[in-house]
Amino acid sequence: MAGRLAEVPGVVGVLLGGSRARGEHRPESDWDLGVYYRGGLDLAGLRALAGPDVEVAGPGGWGPWVNGGAWLQVDGVAVDWILRDLDRVEQVWADCREGRYEVGVQAGHPLGFWSPCYAGEVALGQVLADPRGELTALRRRTETYPEPLREALTAGAWEAEFLVDAAAKGATGADTLYVSLCLSRAVGVLVQAMFARDQRWCLNEKGALAVAETLPCAPTGFGPRVRSLLGTPGETAQLLAVTVAEARVLVEETLTALRSHAE
Template sequence: MRTIIETMAGRLAGVPGVVGVLLGGSRARGEHRPESDWDLGVYYRGALDLDALRESAGPGVEVAGPGGWGPWVNGGAWLTVDGLGQVDWILRDLDRVDRVWADCREGRYEVGTQAGHPLGFWSPCYPGELALGRVLADPTGELAARQGEFAHYPEPLRDALTGGSWEAGFLLAGAAKGAARGDTLYVSLCLARAVGVLVQALFAADRRWCLNEKGALAVAETLPGAPAGFGPRARALLAAPGDGPAALTATVAAARALVEDTEAALKAS
């Protein structure tokens, strides 16, 4: 299997405009299951030869060019490969990755709307992917150089993301008003976003890259900075926020206690 994926990566690296190819996701971290997809980050710069990329994908495979999938996960392809199963090509503009890294080093980050990311796409994911991935094809050595640099989590970014936990409390202030109206949808959205913000803060406090929402809560609850019972308490909030003002109000109150405990733990970390 590894030979097949490495051969594919080498072929992709020969496409004009492609700088290198990185194996990401659970496969790169050794956390995969037999049915897990293979995620290939295809890093490019400038004009990308889409015709050559489509030829490499083979007949019948739709390849989305830059911007075709949205502003952050901006293009790629889904393939089914004999001997591997599902293989996802995900385009990454290397110049944009560098700009995001410069922002991270200054304590700046963005959260953008992106299909497939219900809590939004958090820009530090870009350097995080390179830091945690496995380089498969890198003719010029650019990916390896960045991987070494990105392995060091920026302290300004840590401060910004842990400080950003204030948003969780702000969301719950609005959720309390929605609870009084019995607005289950609004309260549920506020709760999910609040938990997501806390998870990001806990990852940052541990100087750990958080790549997306998948499995993030399960990791966050094990981190040394997490308050007691963080995971079970968060899951209880999200699993059954309630139906009607009384139940929703009680859930929001429990969420406030979790936010307060998490912020206290973050300050102590």
């Protein structure tokens, strides 16, 4: 399939991503194929390859970051095509090397789409089809985690403290939704910083906590404490205040750990 995709005009190459590329898959895991294109993309060619019963979303069809693609069933196995604009991926990689990143709104990413994911997908993926060698060359470059990006993401952990302060205000009004959102994002920001401190690519929220709690900079009991905080934040102002107080301690411990591992 990757070879046939690479023959579609506009497609530069195909990369296996997700859990299967990393060897972390389960038997029922999807096959994620990153379809990297440049310039005009022959959507008619993709649709002909996908078949008449499959809807292929063109660039932008699934949102600003997860560009588009298709969901297929091949002999009972789920196969996802995920479009990636190679020019944009290379620009994001250039930004990463300069310590720049952005977090965008994207369906399916409740904590936002963190732009370094583009580079991380290439670094952690497996090249399946690459007629001109462009994906292979980019993958080789992304194998080294950029120090400026490491510094920027760890420095960005300050937002977790700000979010806990905001959650405390929400707790006084028994605003469970607002408190839960603040604390979830605070944890997400910390996890991104922890991955960066360890020079690991964090691709999305899914499974990130399970990895983060094993990292050298994780405070004692980081995983269980996060699960307790987010699992039952409370419904009353009093209970929410207790949750926020516990979150504040965890955030402070994590920031201290991040600083100590930087020295």
